[in-house]
Amino acid sequence: MRAVSPGWLETMKISLLDGRDFQPSDKNLGSALVNETFAKVYFDGVDPVGKAFDLATDEGLRVRYQIVGFGAGCPLPEPA
Secondary structure, eight states, X not given: OOOOOTTHHHHTTXXXXXXXXXXXXXXXXXXXXXXXXXXXXXXXXXXXXTOEEEEEOTTSOEEEEEEEEEETTOOOOOOO
């Protein structure tokens, strides 16, 4: 997972397949942008916008993220 700022998709010239880019109101944990590979692996290729996933922190806590955007070819880390 990588932390990015609002406008990142536009700056990186990444096409948004669905949803939206981050907004200033997304400062708190809980919003996520994902790429096509993530959607294929975790959501069987179904549009992931509006869906949620949990991620464990280094401290062992689970944080729930809601997917707000789905980018084409996003250079995000691929799932392990």
